[in-house]
Amino acid sequence: MSERARETGVTMTAEGTELPANALVVAENVHKNFGRLEVLKGIDLQVRRGEVMCIIGPSGSGKSTFLRCINHLEKLTAGRLWVNGELMGYRQKRGRLYELRDNEIALQRSDIGMVFQRFNLFPHLSALGNIIEAPMQVKRKSRSEAVAKARELLERVGLPDKADAYPDQLSGGQQQRVAIARALAMEPSLMLFDEPTSALDPELVGEVLDVMRDLAEGGMTMVVVTHEMGFAREVGDSLVFMDDGVVVESGSPAEVLSDPRHERTQAFLSKVL
């Protein structure tokens, strides 16, 4: 953080927009349409460094789409989105937006880890192979360095003896933990989780949540779409309720969960709690 940022609490981005200094993700009026379907209708959000933000909401409300906008897997239709002070997917010069090239976007994404509902491990690579792939290909790390880091990560997610296992030899919970290790191997400053436990048998949910809890305690900035209210209450610093493409309500998890102000939040919570 620069001297000026410390004094004023504001940083200047490359193109001259002032952003709050402690915000890692800034979404400003984010809109997303798929053809004529309006999925996001103006999302304003800020995620502070070190914050764990949980997003809840009914199916189809646009949670996944918003998460995918953060790492530019989806292009915004309108609005702006910054991660780490960088405008995602674009360069702004003299008031005009220029699309970034494929490899520039890839570079931006390499700082953001993502964990999917369906794991999406690479089936033709072992657990170790999955983890070292991007560090070697993208960060140009040496094999030995990448392997050492990968083993450390496997240890951290509780799978030190599964390095040589292939994804279909692992249980769902183990696959998801490998997927988390794979994302962490890029040493991201932000982790996105899209319903990481929804595809798991109930008895496997805990092991994945434990890894995520450790990660949060280690100070990782996380945005977590989840239906695990217990996790949101215990681990989350903030809770966002989305419905129909807008943020209906946000605040501390305890507040939102026990004392929802909006009717829609109350209706949703009464169904899931």
Add this chain to the structure above:
Amino acid sequence: MSSQTEPVNGPGSPEPAPQGGRPAEPVTAVPVRYPERWVAAGFVLVLAAMFVHMLFTNTAFNWPFMFDHMFSEPVVRGVWITLSATVLSMIIGVILGIVLAVMRLSGNPVLVTVSWLYTWFFRGVPRLVLAVLFGNLAILYTTIEIGLPFDNYWMPWLGLDGDARFFEIDARTMLSGYTAGLLALSLSEGAYMAEIIRAGLQSVNKGQTEAAQALGMSRGRTLRRITLPQAMRVVIPPTGNETIAMLKDTALLAYVPVTIELFYQLQAIGARTYQIFPMLVAACLWYLAITSVLMVGQYFIERRFNPGQYGSIRDRIVGGAHR
């Protein structure tokens, strides 16, 4: 749970005994008989005996003559030409196929159209026609020159003398029979391989590309490291078929004409000696032998790219439990 069973499992009552442990009577039953199988087998056996009898007694086969000439020097060289043409045209065809498939899926309208037109042309024209056509390409171009295009128009216009050609070769040497034939076969194969590889690439789950992109891998890297290797398992079996088909299609080289090719050589011997039939049989035997070797190769390649860890295709389709 009904109120009658409740006391049985209720707190304090003894646990129910687990099942199992009783002696069992083995199943002994008379198996179903299939008399019609014996009838069918007898029938086939008689037909086979008749066929073998004919092989030995019909003088048109002239076996001694066939074995004498089947391994003669020009024929064996013909086998090598046939094999090299198969391997080379498949290699070029696969590379072309990858390029065309990636072009087709690129989303770039120019590349998509070019790829589509290419596939349309080379799948639409019979290979025999292509072989003859390429054999006659020298009519179109007497020399093949490498240089800047349309120089005969723009050089004078800019007030320059001479031409902008750096390199030239005589088309008849360049497009000699073998090269022309190889070109025809590989370009045609490229079109078929493009479709096979496109199907393979499309069979890979979209989540794979997304996961790779989310990790910061560029599109090219994602294709090389993630999508193509996974497409391989879908691509290899039909590619094996293509290779076998290609081996047989090298016989078309005879029409380019490529005189050193296997089928041409065998036919030539047959025509010269009036022993046409034995030489046709020799052709069958040679093609069968090479195809068998290729099939063994295919088996090992499939095993290599279909490692047990993620289940063979057969297991996926009919289930692996029956083994």
